[in-house]
Amino acid sequence: MAHEILTPAEMALVDRAAIEGGPLSGIDLMHNAGHAVAALILERFSGAAKVDVLCGPGNNGGDGYVVAGLLSDAGMNVALYAQGRPRVGSDAAIAARECPIQPQPLADYEPEAGSVIVDALFGAGLSKPLSHELCRIAEATSSRTVVAVDLPSGVSGETGVILGAAFRAAITVTFTRKKPGHLLLPGRDFCGEVVVADIGIGDRTVAAIGSACVENTPAAWIGHFPAPNINSYKYSRGHVGVFSGGPAATGAARLAAMGAARIGAGAVTLLSPSASTAINAAHLTSIILREADTLEEVLAFLEARRPHSLVYGPGLGAEADAGDFLLAMLAKAGGLPSLVLDADGLSTFAGRPELLFDALHRDGAPATVLSPHEGEFRRLFPDIAGESQISKLEKARAAAKRSGAVIIYKGPDTVIAAPSGYAAINGNGTPLLATAGSGDVLSGICAGLLAQGMPPFEAACAAVWAHADAALRFGPGLIAEDLPLALLPTIRELLPARQAERWNTVFGKPDAQTKG
Numbered sequence: 001m002a003h004e005i006l007t008p009a010e011m012a013l014v015d016r017a018a019i020e021g022g023p024l025s026g027i028d029l030m031h032n033a034g035h036a037v038a039a040l041i042l043e044r045f046s047g048a049a050k051v052d053v054l055c056g057p058g059n060n061g062g063d064g065y066v067v068a069g070l071l072s073d074a075g076m077n078v079a080l081y082a083q084g085r086p087r088v089g090s091d092a093a094i095a096a097r098e099c100p101i102q103p104q105p106l107a108d109y110e111p112e113a114g115s116v117i118v119d120a121l122f123g124a125g126l127s128k129p130l131s132h133e134l135c136r137i138a139e140a141t142s143s144r145t146v147v148a149v150d151l152p153s154g155v156s157g158e159t160g161v162i163l164g165a166a167f168r169a170a171i172t173v174t175f176t177r178k179k180p181g182h183l184l185l186p187g188r189d190f191c192g193e194v195v196v197a198d199i200g201i202g203d204r205t206v207a208a209i210g211s212a213c214v215e216n217t218p219a220a221w222i223g224h225f226p227a228p229n230i231n232s233y234k235y236s237r238g239h240v241g242v243f244s245g246g247p248a249a250t251g252a253a254r255l256a257a258m259g260a261a262r263i264g265a266g267a268v269t270l271l272s273p274s275a276s277t278a279i280n281a282a283h284l285t286s287i288i289l290r291e292a293d294t295l296e297e298v299l300a301f302l303e304a305r306r307p308h309s310l311v312y313g314p315g316l317g318a319e320a321d322a323g324d325f326l327l328a329m330l331a332k333a334g335g336l337p338s339l340v341l342d343a344d345g346l347s348t349f350a351g352r353p354e355l356l357f358d359a360l361h362r363d364g365a366p367a368t369v370l371s372p373h374e375g376e377f378r379r380l381f382p383d384i385a386g387e388s389q390i391s392k393l394e395k396a397r398a399a400a401k402r403s404g405a406v407i408i409y410k411g412p413d414t415v416i417a418a419p420s421g422y423a424a425i426n427g428n429g430t431p432l433l434a435t436a437g438s439g440d441v442l443s444g445i446c447a448g449l450l451a452q453g454m455p456p457f458e459a460a461c462a463a464v465w466a467h468a469d470a471a472l473r474f475g476p477g478l479i480a481e482d483l484p485l486a487l488l489p490t491i492r493e494l495l496p497a498r499q500a501e502r503w504n505t506v507f508g509k510p511d512a513q514t515k516g
């Protein structure tokens, strides 16, 4: 699976395994890495007046020496600035020896207009904040064209956190696979365009490391994406129940309902308190409306109509009674359908999250997806949210393990994690989604996919990706009401891709595995 994400530690293991397994040695890999960066610079910036290559003391610097030599051989005007000498016997020392350009001290470096800067100071080995001098250089280059080797120096490849300061790259060329820091904020913002170069390490060597994280792209879940078949009827295509709020807060549930319907659920029922029935009825056409004020009425609906998934939370109010009602439903209903908890359905458990987690860990508990944004995450997992040393990826994993649910930890860099630890980082997030009600639509999309039989982790990933893809295709001016209809071009590309995946399976590719 070429969409795995490797932490710097996993990448080091992959490099080591590749070198031990042969046929490429460490210096061969470094030559390949340098070639990839030099080729990109020649392709994109061949007209640059000058290229300034900044080399650090480790192997990231080693890549820089290779780049400098290749660009100079290609006729470009190259200057080399180095901080420290590579360790004797290292691959970087070989690369430095091979490089025909005499390095100047990095302390003398002043960026000039018209130069392209190659940041080969630190990559995977960044271990402490940049020094004052490096912070100054990073700041001085912030409006220049910077090509970062592997990672912009100062960005932690593991967490995406900035150590002191960081170079702001136009393009980052990384090797073999992306690292979390290329996708998690704020690191992602410093990377610019991320190019993944093949330096000769095979997919099998990467797979042997067993990374438990992927970039959230359709490749990660298309094999599970639901497609109706000729025998489908409305209930077999999936039935979603969405709980509506009171008369002043009914819109959120209708947004979720429309998200569920557009992603392909054959039937969606809005469960409405009687006080909201008139207003919901005035706004709904294809969505089924059912009055339900009491737990008995909800249980009767579940028994009679057997929905395949439920959305609980949007517009319900964060007071304790919303949580109490859910707990009562979880305690009473035998075989509750899968559940998406969002918004007030999460906030209602502030200060008492263990009541929810206990219920979700009980035998027979439904498969559940929790979709907190930053504030809701902090309400449910205050200690995990407060951990300053771990990444958003690790926080989502810890939350999934504790709650027993798939977590969609929302934000510009949404992370999806399963209780097993398997996780995905989303890369197509867009600020267009920062609009009221967009999260309600997401919960509906997720429930719509669950109702169609998609496993919870894959449904959560697909919902997050499709939601953002729809927003990107729609473009500026998007409001939450537009999102369900904006899903159409996305779905119309996903369905043929799903069909193609089916044919691949028929022709012998291994079947898609559930990662939840």
Ligand SMILES: NC(=O)C1=CN([C@@H]2O[C@H](COP(=O)(O)OP(=O)(O)OC[C@H]3O[C@@H](n4cnc5c(N)ncnc54)[C@H](O)[C@@H]3O)[C@@H](O)[C@H]2O)[C@@H](O)CC1
Pocket: 015, 016, 026, 027, 029, 030, 031, 033, 056, 057, 058, 059, 060, 061, 062, 063, 091, 121, 122, 123, 124, 125, 126, 127, 128, 129, 130, 131, 149, 150, 151, 175, 199
């Ligand atoms: N054979 C390999 O392992 C390959 C490695 N490659 C390159 O090697 C890089 C990793 O190399 P390294 O593990 O040597 O790590 P780096 O070159 O990223 O940095 C390690 C060195 O920097 C020092 N250092 C870290 N943070 C510092 C800071 N803030 N201020 C001052 N000094 C600091 C460390 O003490 C160490 O000497 C990758 O990012 C990639 O560019 C590629 O050439 C592909 C092959």
Ligand SMILES: [K+]
Pocket: 060, 119, 120, 121, 122, 123, 148, 149, 150, 151, 152, 153
């Ligand atoms: K770098």
